[in-house]
Amino acid sequence: MASKALIAKKPREQAGSVASRAFDFQMHASMARILEAYQNGEGFVAYFDFFDDLIFLTGDGDDAAICFYQMKSRAGSAWTPKRLASRPAKGDLPKSIVGKTYHNLHEFGALVRKAAIISNQHLQAKYPDGSKTGPDDGEILLSALSAEDHGVLVAAIQADFPGSIDPRHAELLVYERIALDMQSFRQTLLGIVTEFATAIGPEYAVSAQPLYQALLSEISRCTGTVASSARNLPELKKQKGLAASDVAALVEQMKRRGRTPTEWWPTVEAELIADGWKTIPLRRLSLACLEYWRARERGAGIALDLHQALAELFAAHPDLVDDTIVGTMAAYKLAGSILDPVGEPYTGQAALLVEIMESLG
Amino acid sequence: MTNVRFVGLFLLSRTEKRALKVPLNASRIVIQGGNGFGKSAILKSIYETLGALPQKIDSRWRAGNVSSALVFEYQGKRYTAVKALGMYALFDAERKLLFSGQQIVKEWGPQLAKFFGFKLIMTDRDGDIVVPPPSYMFAPFYIDQDMGWSRPWSSFQDLYLPDSTRTLADYHSGLRPDAYYEARANLAVDRIALSELEASVSTLRDAIDQIQQIDEGVSPTYDMGEFRAEVEDLVRESETLLTQQREYRREISELHEETHLLQSEKSLLERALRELREEFDVAAALPDEIECPTCGQGYANDLADRFALIQDEGVLTEAIGATNIKLTRVREDEQQKQDKLHEIERSLRRIEHILAVERAALSFNDVVIAAGKTEAAKILRSSLGEKAADAADVRYRVDKHRDTMTSLTSAKRSGEILKFYRALLAKYAFDLDVALEQDGAQSIHRIQAARGSEGPRGLLAYYYAFLQTRVKYATATAFPIVIDAPNQQGQDAVHLPQMLRFIFAQAPADAQVIVAVEEASQGLPADVDIRSYGVQRRQVLREAEFDEINERFSVYTRQLLL
Numbered sequence: 001m002a003s004k005a006l007i008a009k010k011p012r013e014q015a016g017s018v019a020s021r022a023f024d025f026q027m028h029a030s031m032a033r034i035l036e037a038y039q040n041g042e043g044f045v046a047y048f049d050f051f052d053d054l055i056f057l058t059g060d061g062d063d064a065a066i067c068f069y070q071m072k073s074r075a076g077s078a079w080t081p082k083r084l085a086s087r088p089a090k091g092d093l094p095k096s097i098v099g100k101t102y103h104n105l106h107e108f109g110a111l112v113r114k115a116a117i118i119s120n121q122h123l124q125a126k127y128p129d130g131s132k133t134g135p136d137d138g139e140i141l142l143s144a145l146s147a148e149d150h151g152v153l154v155a156a157i158q159a160d161f162p163g164s165i166d167p168r169h170a171e172l173l174v175y176e177r178i179a180l181d182m183q184s185f186r187q188t189l190l191g192i193v194t195e196f197a198t199a200i201g202p203e204y205a206v207s208a209q210p211l212y213q214a215l216l217s218e219i220s221r222c223t224g225t226v227a228s229s230a231r232n233l234p235e236l237k238k239q240k241g242l243a244a245s246d247v248a249a250l251v252e253q254m255k256r257r258g259r260t261p262t263e264w265w266p267t268v269e270a271e272l273i274a275d276g277w278k279t280i281p282l283r284r285l286s287l288a289c290l291e292y293w294r295a296r297e298r299g300a301g302i303a304l305d306l307h308q309a310l311a312e313l314f315a316a317h318p319d320l321v322d323d324t325i326v327g328t329m330a331a332y333k334l335a336g337s338i339l340d341p342v343g344e345p346y347t348g349q350a351a352l353l354v355e356i357m358e359s360l361g
Numbered sequence: 362m363t364n365v366r367f368v369g370l371f372l373l374s375r376t377e378k379r380a381l382k383v384p385l386n387a388s389r390i391v392i393q394g395g396n397g398f399g400k401s402a403i404l405k406s407i408y409e410t411l412g413a414l415p416q417k418i419d420s421r422w423r424a425g426n427v428s429s430a431l432v433f434e435y436q437g438k439r440y441t442a443v444k445a446l447g448m449y450a451l452f453d454a455e456r457k458l459l460f461s462g463q464q465i466v467k468e469w470g471p472q473l474a475k476f477f478g479f480k481l482i483m484t485d486r487d488g489d490i491v492v493p494p495p496s497y498m499f500a501p502f503y504i505d506q507d508m509g510w511s512r513p514w515s516s517f518q519d520l521y522l523p524d525s526t527r528t529l530a531d532y533h534s535g536l537r538p539d540a541y542y543e544a545r546a547n548l549a550v551d552r553i554a555l556s557e558l559e560a561s562v563s564t565l566r567d568a569i570d571q572i573q574q575i576d577e578g579v580s581p582t583y584d585m586g587e588f589r590a591e592v593e594d595l596v597r598e599s600e601t602l603l604t605q606q607r608e609y610r611r612e613i614s615e616l617h618e619e620t621h622l623l624q625s626e627k628s629l630l631e632r633a634l635r636e637l638r639e640e641f642d643v644a645a646a647l648p649d650e651i652e653c654p655t656c657g658q659g660y661a662n663d664l665a666d667r668f669a670l671i672q673d674e675g676v677l678t679e680a681i682g683a684t685n686i687k688l689t690r691v692r693e694d695e696q697q698k699q700d701k702l703h704e705i706e707r708s709l710r711r712i713e714h715i716l717a718v719e720r721a722a723l724s725f726n727d728v729v730i731a732a733g734k735t736e737a738a739k740i741l742r743s744s745l746g747e748k749a750a751d752a753a754d755v756r757y758r759v760d761k762h763r764d765t766m767t768s769l770t771s772a773k774r775s776g777e778i779l780k781f782y783r784a785l786l787a788k789y790a791f792d793l794d795v796a797l798e799q800d801g802a803q804s805i806h807r808i809q810a811a812r813g814s815e816g817p818r819g820l821l822a823y824y825y826a827f828l829q830t831r832v833k834y835a836t837a838t839a840f841p842i843v844i845d846a847p848n849q850q851g852q853d854a855v856h857l858p859q860m861l862r863f864i865f866a867q868a869p870a871d872a873q874v875i876v877a878v879e880e881a882s883q884g885l886p887a888d889v890d891i892r893s894y895g896v897q898r899r900q901v902l903r904e905a906e907f908d909e910i911n912e913r914f915s916v917y918t919r920q921l922l923l
Contacts, residue, residue, distance in 0.1 A: 214668035249665035262680035
């Protein structure tokens with residue numbers, strides 16, 4: 001009975017989930033823009049939900065410039081000049097979407113390089129020659145629209161900003177459709193991040209998911225933080241910003257990642273099988289290697305001591321590396337007295353193998 | 362893959378006293394002639410000489426009682442196939458008869474299949490395993506003007522066995538290669554043998570049981586030597602089973618331990634993954650620089666540091682997936698071994714029961730009473746031992762054949778073949794201006810022919826995508842491609858030349874291509890040999906060539922009459 005009622009009745013309001021989805025879309029669209037800018041070699045600091053949904057600050061001093069992006073996700077139909085110009089009866093100025101975009105130009109004047117409305121939906125309007133705008137048009141300068149459509153937008157700006165308006169709006173106000181679908185933008189972004197990692201090197205594709213998670217987490221943090229009394233740009237950046245240098249640091253970290261035992265084990269296993277090892281001893285060694293690796297990564301004292309002892313052994317005998325892993329293990333085993341740690345789920349042999357494989361890169 | 366190349370075709374009508382010699386000693390041949398001038402009669406005769414029956418043979422042609430001889434090269438040697446006097450025959454280069462047959466299905470077909478190494482076997486409507494007639498060997502290589510442009514796999518009229526379309530496509534594309542059908546044929550033979558042996562074993566066991574139960578409590582043994590031999594046999598069988606039991610227990614124990622170790626590995630990886638995520642979530646909530654509450658030392662916690670905490674996530678997730686696959690495999694393996702072990706234990710219990718009876722005390726009287734029965738049991742038991750051993754051998758072979766068949770039809774291999782075929786079909790459809798339905802998911806068994814002039818072009822794209830797939834993945838002998846009248850459904854001045862160019866340009870490398878058209882269009886490759894035939898309408902054979910060709914045929918027909 002209760003279940004039937006829950007299905008049959010319509011919820012009074014779903015504004016929460018709609019807003020959450022819009023917020024999520026905004027973060028993903030921002031991530032796409034940041035990765036694109038990084039790949040294009042742009043130097044930037046991106047600020048989230050600060051004066052606008054996303055702003056890009058480039059250059060400094062006299063060369064400083066700002067691009068403003070207002071993210072407008074929309075389920076259903078395309079945007080039209082009328083919708084962008086629509087002004088609700090109540091509320092403070094500016095009331096229209098295009099007016100809010102123009103607001104940045106009004107406030108920051110010469111610093112503005114671009115003020116863009118970005119949406120998942122395309123703009124349904126006409127060019128001066130009567131042809132229609134389409135989903136694949138990319139960035140559309142609003143002044144490039146037909147006189148009628150542009151006129152509707154300018155009228156809304158004039159209504160939001162009584163008096164004269166900055167003539168540079170004709171060069172700076174743009175509309176851009178971003179190729180993210182409301183149903184699948186998360187998967188699309190993950191695909192974009194995978195392509196980003198693969199472009200650095202095919203072997204980094206495996207880092208795509210964590211890279212996406214880290215970026216999303218950082219953008220979410222910056223978006224959700226309320227800027228509070230920042231004294232200078234570095235402080236503001238700490239609270240709300242993500243720079244190209246941060247992305248570069250992520251890429252460097254990705255490149256520095258050492259291989260885990262699960263990645264190099266197949267090579268070792270093949271050699272050990274050729275050397276006569278049977279299934280069970282192989283499985284035991286594989287598990288012990290993982291146990292040692294994990295204990296060391298977690299900073300367990302015994303594992304760290306063993307790591308230190310093995311590092312010293314390698315430093316004392318750098319010339320014992322053999323053509324084969326089995327040979328190298330045997331040589332180091334003979335050179336040092338590697339004991340099995342008491343009460344640990346791994347062996348000295350497993351620790352030696354992990355350290356050898358990591359030292360071989 | 363070995364290729365067959367045609368060298369020449371000889372047609373002879375002793376009824377009309379006319380004959381024709383058609384040289385086929387070129388790689389690319391166009392046979393040109395007006396409507397009704399006999400092009401199709403020539404093309405239909407090529408594979409008909411080898412025993413494949415083309416669609417719709419003209420009644421006048423049939424009335425002419427035309428004999429045919431097809432000269433071809435195969436594995437570096439020259440042969441002549443002859444269809445004459447109601448028989449099919451194959452002669453070597455010295456015109457010596459190699460084999461012949463009157464009945465295509467029972468006599469000629471199996472011999473020709475063996476000659477060309479054609480391993481396909483099929484099941485007929487009665488459920489019997491048969492070697493299909495020669496049409497099945499040549500099906501991908503001939504496009505008949507009457508049916509071949511309407512639907513695929515219908516250019517010959519005797520593709521009559523059940524599920525022919527699917528079987529032909531699977532065999533010729535390499536989805537089920539020669540080795541698969543070889544294993545299937547052997548499996549069929551061995552299954553029959555096994556069924557007979559199992560029936561014998563069961564009958565013998567029943568017979569021995571019945572003899573033993575004639576007088577309960579009396580063992581069917583009348584002398585101590587025989588008694589001892591019987592017990593020794595049972596003990597030996599029991600020892601063999603015990604050895605197998607020990608071996609299976611050891612293997613199961615190892616598999617069990619392997620399962621346990623893999624399970625531990627999986628749990629460890631899952632735990633590591635969980636911990637990475639927790640560490641990351643904690644770090645994400647902390648500022649970029651953290652001060653240790655104990656020692657006061659500062660630590661960096663910027664974006665790259667936090668990323669470092671979870672950067673192994675992808676690797677670990679993949680590793681968990683791989684471990685799951687291994688776990689499934691090992692568990693299945695363990696279950697199979699458990700089943701075998703249970704089988705062995707059942708056999709052991711049976712032997713223990715028999716031995717318990719054998720150990721029962723025997724009186725002299727029992728021995729005397731049992732004497733007659735024991736003699737019979739002794740003979741039966743000896744026979745039982747042989748049959749059981751033979752059955753075990755055959756059972757082993759049956760398992761091997763099944764394994765071979767499974768390995769040759771793996772999803773990975775099939776996926777690769779279908780991917781290759783679909784990519785080519787899409788390309789050829791584009792080249793021939795054909796719109797495909799269900800782009801990228803077309804069946805390899807058939808193609809839905811579109812209506813109008815697009816239909817024949819779609820079929821041509823299918824035939825060629827299939828032939829190229831065959832070249833890459835199948836191992837069976839390849840034959841020349843014979844295409845009759847591609848100008849079907851009113852191809853216009855653009856599409857007909859496009860089809861002809863395509864036929865030659867996209868044919869598999871080294872394939873001989875023979876095409877019949879009303880008029881050879883412009884733009885054909887320079888190396889295409891264009892020939893015209895037909896004295897007048899409905900008369901392709903020539904009186905002038907009768908004597909020479911009749912003489913040639915006499916050498917063959919004399920041997921057939923003998």
